[in-house]
Amino acid sequence: MKSYFAPASTGNFSVGFDLLGAAFEPVDGSLFGDELRIHSEQAELSLSLTGRYVHQLPKDTDHNLVLKCFYAFEKAIGRTLPRLQLELVKNLPVGSGLGSSACSIVVACYAFNDYFGKPLDDYQLLQLMAQLEGGVSGSVHYDNVAPSFYGGLLLMLPDSPLLCRALPWFEHWQVVLCYPGTVLSTKEARAVLPQQLTLKHSIAFAGMLSRFISALYAKDESEAFAALQDLVAEPARQHLMPELAPIREKLTAQGIGHVGISGAGPTIFAVCQNDTQAKFADDYLQQHYAKNSDAMTTVCRLARQGARAL
Numbered sequence: 200m201k202s203y204f205a206p207a208s209t210g211n212f213s214v215g216f217d218l219l220g221a222a223f224e225p226v227d228g229s230l231f232g233d234e235l236r237i238h239s240e241q242a243e244l245s246l247s248l249t250g251r252y253v254h255q256l257p258k259d260t261d262h263n264l265v266l267k268c269f270y271a272f273e274k275a276i277g278r279t280l281p282r283l284q285l286e287l288v289k290n291l292p293v294g295s296g297l298g299s300s301a302c303s304i305v306v307a308c309y310a311f312n313d314y315f316g317k318p319l320d321d322y323q324l325l326q327l328m329a330q331l332e333g334g335v336s337g338s339v340h341y342d343n344v345a346p347s348f349y350g351g352l353l354l355m356l357p358d359s360p361l362l363c364r365a366l367p368w369f370e371h372w373q374v375v376l377c378y379p380g381t382v383l384s385t386k387e388a389r390a391v392l393p394q395q396l397t398l399k400h401s402i403a404f405a406g407m408l409s410r411f412i413s414a415l416y417a418k419d420e421s422e423a424f425a426a427l428q429d430l431v432a433e434p435a436r437q438h439l440m441p442e443l444a445p446i447r448e449k450l451t452a453q454g455i456g457h458v459g460i461s462g463a464g465p466t467i468f469a470v471c472q473n474d475t476q477a478k479f480a481d482d483y484l485q486q487h488y489a490k491n492s493d494a495m496t497t498v499c500r501l502a503r504q505g506a507r508a509l
């Protein structure tokens with residue numbers, strides 16, 4: 200048996216709608232992402248489903264992204280492949296804002312490419328992943344697939360042959376992620392976005408993203424926090440997450456530098472500068488944002504490593 204893993208990710212990181220994304224891993228060293236196991240080769244392609252969030256997946260495995268990835272990968276390399284006995288360990292909640300669909304897509308495409316002798320290079324593989332993710336969310340965006348594939352905090356460069364580039368990070372930052380247990384489809388959360396921005400708004404968005412990135416390079420933490428503002432998605436999506444504003448008020452009153460929507464939500468992320476803040480955010484979010492037994496809260500650091508064989 201061969202086993203592969205890809206980490207969870209936070210698209211947008213508030214200030215970079217569709218252009219910034221980060222991969223995260225729990226500070227306790229546990230794995231937080233989907234795993235794909237290739238058990239054997241066999242006559243027919245098959246997929247079994249296990250893991251904490253298996254009940255949130257379509258019952259019919261033909262609708263599972265992992266099988267769609269297999270056929271898309273086969274088409275991309277232009278030859279018929281041996282059929283596999285696959286198992287997806289679904290550890291990320293679906294429709295959560297944690298890049299769940301991207302994570303399954305990344306782990307599957309990475310696994311097939313590795314297993315079949317790397318016929319695609321990283322550029323081709325990332326493009327395939329982004330196309331597959333676009334098929335789920337309604338439009339191609341790289342801010343989940345790229346960090347899940349490469350790890351780190353990444354800036355997307357969709358018009359460059361590089362596709363994305365790693366950014367600096369404040370090593371002491373801890374990011375508390377809280378998924379409340381309710382589902383918000385990315386497609387629906389994209390449907391409420393404005394189709395056009397005014398010139399003034401476009402300049403403000405570009406200015407804030409530039410301010411954040413220049414602060415990272417300058418290692419200017421207070422400037423970085425000041426620039427973590429979502430001027431595009433959050434104003435359009437806040438009615439989908441009415442708890443965000445009071446939670447932000449409570450956490451920032453404790454000195455926590457930033458609270459935002461992870462991806463398209465409903466997961467909230469809090470950027471903390473020390474263990475005391477992280478503990479407060481962890482406890483507060485568990486008590487005030489978690490809604491049912493599917494909810495989960497985790498204290499994370501940036502995941503430097505993306506998709507890999509285990």
Ligand SMILES: Nc1ncnc2c1ncn2[C@@H]1O[C@H](COP(=O)(O)OP(=O)(O)O)[C@@H](O)[C@H]1O
Nearest residue numbers: 257263264293294295296298299300303384385
């Ligand atoms: N392996 C999979 N992982 C996640 N979602 C999947 C998978 N297979 C199929 N799906 C479907 O893809 C859609 C993913 O929804 P989306 O809102 O994009 O999730 P997320 O924001 O968590 O990535 C859902 O309709 C889900 O049923």
Ligand SMILES: N[C@@H](CCOP(=O)(O)O)C(=O)O
Nearest residue numbers: 210217296297298385462463
């Ligand atoms: N940039 C996208 C990110 C979606 O992330 P997901 O984890 O909610 O799928 C967006 O904001 O729509």
